[in-house]
Amino acid sequence: MKLALISRNKETNERIRGLVESLDGQASLHTVAGGLEQAASVAAKERPDVMLLEGMRHDEHELLLIEPLTLSHPRMAVVLLSPNHSPEYLRMAMRIGLREILPTPVAKEGLLETLGRIHQRLTAGAPRSSGRILCFVGCKGGSGVTFLATNLGYALASRGQKKVALIDLNTQFGDAAIHITDRKPVATLADVCREVHRLDGAFLTSSMLQVLPNFHVLAAPEEPEQAMHLRADQIDAVLCTAAAHYDLVVVDAGRSLNELTVRAMDHAETVFAVLQQSLPFMRDAQRLLRALNALGYGKDKVKLIINRFDRKGLVGPDEVAGSLKHEVDRTIPNSYGAVADSINQGVPILKLDARDPVARSLEDMAGALAGVRSREHGGWLRNLWTAR
Numbered sequence: 060m061k062l063a064l065i066s067r068n069k070e071t072n073e074r075i076r077g078l079v080e081s082l083d084g085q086a087s088l089h090t091v092a093g094g095l096e097q098a099a100s101v102a103a104k105e106r107p108d109v110m111l112l113e114g115m116r117h118d119e120h121e122l123l124l125i126e127p128l129t130l131s132h133p134r135m136a137v138v139l140l141s142p143n144h145s146p147e148y149l150r151m152a153m154r155i156g157l158r159e160i161l162p163t164p165v166a167k168e169g170l171l172e173t174l175g176r177i178h179q180r181l182t183a184g185a186p187r188s189s190g191r192i193l194c195f196v197g198c199k200g201g202s203g204v205t206f207l208a209t210n211l212g213y214a215l216a217s218r219g220q221k222k223v224a225l226i227d228l229n230t231q232f233g234d235a236a237i238h239i240t241d242r243k244p245v246a247t248l249a250d251v252c253r254e255v256h257r258l259d260g261a262f263l264t265s266s267m268l269q270v271l272p273n274f275h276v277l278a279a280p281e282e283p284e285q286a287m288h289l290r291a292d293q294i295d296a297v298l299c300t301a302a303a304h305y306d307l308v309v310v311d312a313g314r315s316l317n318e319l320t321v322r323a324m325d326h327a328e329t330v331f332a333v334l335q336q337s338l339p340f341m342r343d344a345q346r347l348l349r350a351l352n353a354l355g356y357g358k359d360k361v362k363l364i365i366n367r368f369d370r371k372g373l374v375g376p377d378e379v380a381g382s383l384k385h386e387v388d389r390t391i392p393n394s395y396g397a398v399a400d401s402i403n404q405g406v407p408i409l410k411l412d413a414r415d416p417v418a419r420s421l422e423d424m425a426g427a428l429a430g431v432r433s434r435e436h437g438g439w440l441r442n443l444w445t446a447r
């Protein structure tokens with residue numbers, strides 16, 4: 060792996076050089092004594108896999124200056140070295156495609172974990188033997204992410220052959236479980252993460268609601284404050300275990316890009332971005348697609364879904380595709396009454412009214428997904444976890 064380090068700090072320079080030398084030739088390092096202003100030329104000339112950039116101001120203004128770099132080099136991972144780890148700063152970093160901020164002074168363990176994750180992402184084209192992860196994210200609140208993720212999960216499982224898991228990553232106010240069952244969860248994502256040291260397939264399954272014998276749901280934390288303790292490495296472990304024990308793992312990522320949801324998107328085979336036909340949705344879709352692009356997800360990974368589609372709507376799929384410069388993968392019709400009944404009763408729409416156009420559309424989507432053979436890719440998530 061090729062690394063470039065841009066820093067004015069001699070100590071950082073020496074420390075990272077020492078760490079890279081200890082990797083026995085697995086990585087090469089090009090160092091530049093300078094700052095952000097050198098980043099573009101170093102990226103163009105050296106074409107590193109990873110750029111380690113020591114920040115100066117550690118504020119949001121500086122992050123905005125980094126955005127052109129992540130946008131023009133989506134395959135290059137930019138790692139900012141900074142002591143600022145405030146939630147607001149991290150959230151903003153994700154939005155500009157900067158997924159890794161390493162605390163300074165850089166510790167060996169932190170650097171190795173970060174490089175390991177980047178390496179695995181870069182080699183995600185290699186064979187994998189675990190379940191496929193499909194992640195749903197909303198361009199805006201109320202896009203229909205939870206309805207689609209839960210009901211697609213049900214539709215995939217109803218076909219009978221596959222074991223399907225749904226994981227609710229709306230860590231604040233998640234409501235996926237109540238979309239499809241009236242039963243109360245025995246445990247939530249927060250409980251599983253708290254006991255991550257004893258996580259295995261049996262523990263995960265016993266923490267989930269059984270909607271069908273082959274469709275299980277891991278509910279979001281009951282209380283928003285429990286979400287504050289969730290860590291990205293715990294989400295890795297949950298997804299790794301789920302992918303090892305289920306054929307398909309559907310993730311409801313809500314509408315936020317944060318350390319946890321971006322981790323799920325990294326592991327996902329497909330990220331479904333959900334929007335509706337109105338200008339506010341289009342505007343937010345543009346921002347989301349820009350962020351997903353800066354995070355390094357290609358057009359083959361990010362698929363647009365227009366939910367509540369109406370032929371007479373303000374903008375059609377061609378206009379959406381033209382203005383967002385991104386093909387529309389599929390449309391899901393609008394069916395207000397049937398969808399509202401399904402959500403209010405906590406019964407999947409396919410079970411409530413299989414002939415409703417929305418139910419048929421989801422069944423069609425499930426059939427198409429089941430027909431696509433998984434593009435097998437790296438068991439790195441499992442390796443990362445089992446290596447601990």
Ligand SMILES: Nc1ncnc2c1ncn2[C@@H]1O[C@H](COP(=O)(O)OP(=O)(O)OP(=O)(O)O)[C@@H](O)[C@H]1O
Nearest residue numbers: 197200201202203204205206367392393394395398
């Ligand atoms: N295809 C559809 N046809 C009609 N109504 C729909 C459809 N999809 C979703 N809805 C309606 O949109 C509302 C929002 O859906 P949902 O809760 O799934 O959105 P969300 O993106 O998960 O929202 P949030 O951002 O709050 O998590 C639902 O109450 C439902 O009534």
Ligand SMILES: [Mg+2]
Nearest residue numbers: 204205229313
């Ligand atoms: Mg939701």
